[in-house]
Amino acid sequence: MTDDIFSSGLEELAARGLLRAATAFDGGSARTVTVNGRTLLLFCSNDYLGLSRDPRIVAAVKEGLDRYGFGSGGSRLISGTRTPHAALEKTIAAFLGAEAALLFGTGFSANSGVIPALAGKGDLILADKLNHASLVDGCRLSRAEFARYPHCDMGTLEKLLQKGRSARARWIITDGLFSMDGDLAPLDAICALAKKHDARVYVDDAHAFGVLGKNGRGTPELFGVERDIDILMGTLGKAAGGIGAFAAGKKSTVDWLLNKARSFIFSTALPASVAAGNLKAVEILGNFQTERNAFIQITEEFHRHLKTAGFAISSKSYIIPLVIGDAGDTVATAKLLWDEGIFLQAIRPPAVQEGTSRLRLTLSLAHTGQDRETVMRALSKHVDVGYKGTGQ
Ligand SMILES: Cc1ncc(COP(=O)(O)O)c(C=O)c1O
Structure with missing residues (x-):
C-alpha cells in the first residue's frame, strides 16, 4: 500500500x-x-x-589515515576528538579573526543544529527567501517565529524588524553568496539594519569562504562588516575541497553551541584524517x-x-x-x-x-x-x- x-x-x-x-x-x-x-x-x-586534488592536502589525509585509522569511533564529546579536530577549530578561528569556531560533519548539520541552539520560542528569525534548505530547516526546528523576506529586499526586512520589536531576540539569517543564484546578500545594509533594530546576524558563507574578500574570509570581509556578524557559518566541502563545516563567533557563543547544538553533540566526529586534510586546506587558504x-x-x-x-x-x-x-x-x-x-x-x-x-x-x-x-x-x-x- x-x-x-x-x-x-x-x-x-x-x-x-x-x-x-x-x-x-x-x-x-x-x-x-x-x-x-x-x-x-x-x-x-x-x-x-581545485583544492580537492591538491597533493599537499591529499598527503595530509593519507598521513592522518595511517596515524588515526578510518573512523573516529565516537561523537566529539565522548571519544571522537583527536588533535587535528582541535587544531582545525583553532586554525579556522585564527583565519577568520574570530574568537572561536566549532566543527560540524557537514554544512547541513551545522545549520540545522546551530540555529535551534541559538534561537527558540519567543525569538524572531527573519530569513531571505532564497536561503539554503539547511537554513530553512534549522529555522523551522528552532521553534522561533520565522518569517521570510523577498530576496535581498531590505525594505521588507526593516518592516519585519519593526513589527518584531517585542520578540525576546531578533535574528537575521542569510546566505552570504547565494548558492543557486550566485549573487551577494547586501551585508552592509543588513548589518546597518541589525544595529538599528538590535538584531543579530547569522551568515551562511558556504560558497564564499576561502574565495571572497582580500584574505578569503568571505562575504563579511568583502563588505567590511566582519565585526558585525554574530555567527559565521562556512563549509569545508566547497572551496576548501574537503568535507565538514564550522560555526565561528564569540567564544561564549561557540561554547554554548558545543553544549547545545544537537547535530554536534549526537553525531560521530569526522574522521581525524579528514580533519587533518581540512586543516591543511585552511592553512593553504591563508596563503592563497x-x-x-x-x-x-x-x-x-x-x-x-x-x-x-x-x-x-x-x-x-x-x-x-x-x-x-x-x-x-x-x-x-x-x-x-x-x-x-x-x-x-x-x-x-x-x-x-x-x-x-x-x-x-x-x-x-x-x-x-x-x-x-x-x-x-x-x-x-x-x-x-x-x-x-x-x-x-
Ligand atoms: C548555502 C549552503 N549552506 C549549506 C550547505 C550545506 O553544506 P554541506 O554540503 O557541507 O552539507 C550548502 C550546500 O550545498 C549550501 O549551498
Missing part, C-alpha cells in the same frame, strides 16, 4: 521532469569527470579553487591571495565573454545561473551539453523555485582557458541567449 503511494509519487515526479538520480563517475579530477571511459569537462562542482586574485580575474573575464555572447546574467560571481525555466527543458539542454562532453547538472525544484529550473554553471581554478572556451562555444550553441538569472 505504502509502496504504491511512493511509486505513483515517483511517476508524478518523472512526468514533471523532476525525477532525480545520482550519476556515479568512475574518476576524473577537479576539472573533469569520467564515466564509462569517457571524460567530460566538469562545470558544476563547488571545488572552486595570488590564486584567489587570478580566480576573480578569470571570473570577470568569463562574464565579459558571456555578455559579448548575449547572455544576460544577474550574477557576477563564479556561480552562474542559466535560467531556462521549465524543468524538462533544462534536463534536455543538460543532455545536449553532455553529448558535447560537458557536464552541467540540471537544477530543478525544490532546489530552486518552480519555473526557474536552470543550469548552474560554476567556474574553478582547475579549468584551463581552453576548457572555458569549449563551454562558451557549447553554451552559445545550445542555450538560448538572453536567459536571465533570478538573483535580482
Whole structure:
C-alpha cells in the first residue's frame, strides 16, 4: 500500500521532469569527470579553487589515515576528538579573526543544529527567501517565529524588524553568496539594519569562504562588516575541497553551541584524517591571495565573454545561473551539453523555485582557458541567449 503511494509519487515526479538520480563517475579530477571511459569537462562542482586534488592536502589525509585509522569511533564529546579536530577549530578561528569556531560533519548539520541552539520560542528569525534548505530547516526546528523576506529586499526586512520589536531576540539569517543564484546578500545594509533594530546576524558563507574578500574570509570581509556578524557559518566541502563545516563567533557563543547544538553533540566526529586534510586546506587558504586574485580575474573575464555572447546574467560571481525555466527543458539542454562532453547538472525544484529550473554553471581554478572556451562555444550553441538569472 505504502509502496504504491511512493511509486505513483515517483511517476508524478518523472512526468514533471523532476525525477532525480545520482550519476556515479568512475574518476576524473577537479576539472573533469569520467564515466564509462569517457571524460567530460566538469562545470558544476563547488571545488572552486581545485583544492580537492591538491597533493599537499591529499598527503595530509593519507598521513592522518595511517596515524588515526578510518573512523573516529565516537561523537566529539565522548571519544571522537583527536588533535587535528582541535587544531582545525583553532586554525579556522585564527583565519577568520574570530574568537572561536566549532566543527560540524557537514554544512547541513551545522545549520540545522546551530540555529535551534541559538534561537527558540519567543525569538524572531527573519530569513531571505532564497536561503539554503539547511537554513530553512534549522529555522523551522528552532521553534522561533520565522518569517521570510523577498530576496535581498531590505525594505521588507526593516518592516519585519519593526513589527518584531517585542520578540525576546531578533535574528537575521542569510546566505552570504547565494548558492543557486550566485549573487551577494547586501551585508552592509543588513548589518546597518541589525544595529538599528538590535538584531543579530547569522551568515551562511558556504560558497564564499576561502574565495571572497582580500584574505578569503568571505562575504563579511568583502563588505567590511566582519565585526558585525554574530555567527559565521562556512563549509569545508566547497572551496576548501574537503568535507565538514564550522560555526565561528564569540567564544561564549561557540561554547554554548558545543553544549547545545544537537547535530554536534549526537553525531560521530569526522574522521581525524579528514580533519587533518581540512586543516591543511585552511592553512593553504591563508596563503592563497595570488590564486584567489587570478580566480576573480578569470571570473570577470568569463562574464565579459558571456555578455559579448548575449547572455544576460544577474550574477557576477563564479556561480552562474542559466535560467531556462521549465524543468524538462533544462534536463534536455543538460543532455545536449553532455553529448558535447560537458557536464552541467540540471537544477530543478525544490532546489530552486518552480519555473526557474536552470543550469548552474560554476567556474574553478582547475579549468584551463581552453576548457572555458569549449563551454562558451557549447553554451552559445545550445542555450538560448538572453536567459536571465533570478538573483535580482
Ligand atoms: C548555502 C549552503 N549552506 C549549506 C550547505 C550545506 O553544506 P554541506 O554540503 O557541507 O552539507 C550548502 C550546500 O550545498 C549550501 O549551498
